[in-house]
Amino acid sequence: MRKAIREIKRGFSEKLYTDTNTPIMLSSHDKLVSSLANDINVELKELQKQKHRYIQGDKELKNAITNISHDLRTPLTTICGYLSLLDKEEKSEHIARQLSIIKNRTFALKQLVEELFRYTTIISDTENSVYTETVINNVLEDCISSYYAIFKEKGITPNINLCEQKIVRSVDKTALLRIFNNVIDNAIKYSEGDLTISLFENGKIVFSNHTSDLNEIQIGKLFDRFYTVNTARKSTGLGLSIAKALIEKMDGNISADYSNNVLSIIIKLNEV
Numbered sequence: 001m002r003k004a005i006r007e008i009k010r011g012f013s014e015k016l017y018t019d020t021n022t023p024i025m026l027s028s029h030d031k032l033v034s035s036l037a038n039d040i041n042v043e044l045k046e047l048q049k050q051k052h053r054y055i056q057g058d059k060e061l062k063n064a065i066t067n068i069s070h071d072l073r074t075p076l077t078t079i080c081g082y083l084s085l086l087d088k089e090e091k092s093e094h095i096a097r098q099l100s101i102i103k104n105r106t107f108a109l110k111q112l113v114e115e116l117f118r119y120t121t122i123i124s125d126t127e128n129s130v131y132t133e134t135v136i137n138n139v140l141e142d143c144i145s146s147y148y149a150i151f152k153e154k155g156i157t158p159n160i161n162l163c164e165q166k167i168v169r170s171v172d173k174t175a176l177l178r179i180f181n182n183v184i185d186n187a188i189k190y191s192e193g194d195l196t197i198s199l200f201e202n203g204k205i206v207f208s209n210h211t212s213d214l215n216e217i218q219i220g221k222l223f224d225r226f227y228t229v230n231t232a233r234k235s236t237g238l239g240l241s242i243a244k245a246l247i248e249k250m251d252g253n254i255s256a257d258y259s260n261n262v263l264s265i266i267i268k269l270n271e272v
Contacts (some may be wrong), residue, residue: 115242
């Protein structure tokens with residue numbers, strides 16, 4: 001009996017985590033044990049069917065979103081071009097105001113389509129990754145420098161704390177830069193005038209800023225697709241989702257912490 005139970009346990013674990021339709025086999029001829037194994041085999045078979053259905057449906061959905069996003073990019077780019085031309089023409093104050101609303105909504109839609117296309121490309125593994133030994137300090141410094149004008153416009157004086165030691169990791173430099181950009185973009189949107197960026201010797205990067213009125217539920221959803229803390233703000237809700245997908249492809253992790261009205265996005269790049 002004990003041998004049969006061990007066989008069921010071993011077989012269940014094997015079938016659960018491998019893509020196979022072979023049933024759990026027993027050396028025991030005990031009717032009760034055989035009946036138990038048979039019931040488990042029936043459920044495992046149904047689980048495999050549901051798993052395959054989910055994988056196929058998820059693949060079809062990703063392909064559909066990618067194709068739709070791709071098809072929308074060209075006409076939206078054309079519309080944005082014509083709107084920019086109209087913006088230069090003489091017009092009444094009322095028409096100018098209406099045109100500004102249309103232009104803002106169109107550019108927001110274009111941004112959503114671009115981010116959606118980028119996101120589906122990332123999670124579908126159709127985007128080629130090139131991993132090289134990279135000095136994280138340099139990538140982070142370059143990224144921060146590119147935001148100088150935006151920081152000045154928003155009245156944010158970032159507090160930068162980068163360790164002197166060179167932190168070297170095998171990463172996709174382009175993807176890492178996009179991760180940093182997305183996290184800083186998010187911080188700028190929700191910051192109350194401050195931003196602290198810290199790089200530690202263990203490869204941890206922390207982006208912190210004051211922001212009020214958040215709760216644990218909102219923090220738990222920050223990396224969900226299309227989730228925004230305030231739907232009225234100009235955000236697609238994909239920035240942190242893209243950052244999470246990219247950092248996990250590089251075997252790193254990203255998380256959020258909220259304490260004393262300070263939101264911290266924490267990235268950890270592990271050593272290979």
